Amino acid sequence: MRIELLGVAGAGTMGAGIAQLGCLGGFETRLWDPAGAALAAGAERLRADLDRGVQRGRWSAEDAERAAARLVSTASLDALDGCDLVIEAAPEDLELKRALYERLEAVCGPDAVLATNTSSLPVGRIAAGAKHPERICGMHFFNPPALMRLVEVVATETTAQPALAAATAVAERMGRTAVRCADSPGFIVNRCNRPFTLESLRILERGIAGHDQIDRVIREQGGYRMGPFELMDLIGIDVNLEVARSFYRQRPEPRWKPHPIQERMVAEGHLGRKTGRGFYRYRGGRREQAEETAELPEPVRRVVLERVVAQLVNEACFAAEEGVAEPDDIDAAMRLGLNHPRGPFGWLRALGAERVEEILDALAAESDERYRAAPLLRRLTGSAQSS
């Protein structure tokens, strides 16, 4: 299927960024938003970002000009008539999105592909009321779309192959890496990264290391750009807790249970950078205390990274076995979507399946179900019969 005309529904943070990628990718792009002010602001941001890209040498002035000329911003949904693919980036509200798809189906031709950028709603539930659910899929971009090179292309049980192929081709023409994944909680990245913060909170709770020590080990030894506590402070402990709750509501896996430390901090109003206090304290947007530079104690260095990584590997094994995505796609998604230094299957190869299994079994023996090794891991080590 040939895609020439692209529609974007919603001109907020994500919609304007996605429309920019469409214009730069050579698509005639129609950006629609029901709120006039939001539409004007989104189109303005898009143009300003194109100019900034020229100043930073990311593309030429001619390319920016050509891209800007491909944009039509419109306050009328009817203008999406004729679009070959519409990417919806409206607010994260199931009923709002379902009502919008009803309107999109009435306006767009019967062959148009409709893709949602939802982060947390099941795509199948958005598509459930549609006349043609086979043409609905997910195209999950990351924020900011202009810088993040990943798109998760999400297939529901009813999405037809041509719709997935079209979404993949569009993402690739936008210069993104598209990874296929099944419609399941958090898709690939948000799900497979659950242990990054949850396991770190358990290490903190057990008194094995302080939050600052854990951050240092994860950065210095793991090669991650940011430690889990710095990350939670940045995105907001309340936001992180809400995501954790949403996963646990969708599926009460013991591994996904929100941590009491998060609950307590939110109840106390310590939400991270935005309130000046989270795991760290901030003044004027900067961390108050300088980071310790003394060498970390050997038990801390040894245990922390391994525990977090073992759980990242384990979650990815569960996800791969459930058919969420192929191992190589999971690795690509974690590297591109989160800037992780290597994906979970990369860690699995580096540590060896036996070592990961050993770490999990030791933890499971002293605690609980949260460390149950994935059946895939058991098969990799040849100990499947003991699971």
Ligand SMILES: NC(=O)c1ccc[n+]([C@@H]2O[C@H](COP(=O)([O-])OP(=O)(O)OC[C@H]3O[C@@H](n4cnc5c(N)ncnc54)[C@H](O)[C@@H]3O)[C@@H](O)[C@H]2O)c1
């Ligand atoms: N912000 C992120 O980090 C991020 C990352 C990935 C995915 N997402 C997802 O992208 C979607 C949009 O998020 P956002 O951060 O851009 O939100 P946003 O609030 O910045 O933008 C939403 C836009 O939708 C418009 N809108 C309101 N009602 C609408 C309707 N009925 N139909 C169409 N548009 C409508 C609003 O005017 C607004 O401009 C959500 O589903 C969100 O989960 C967000």
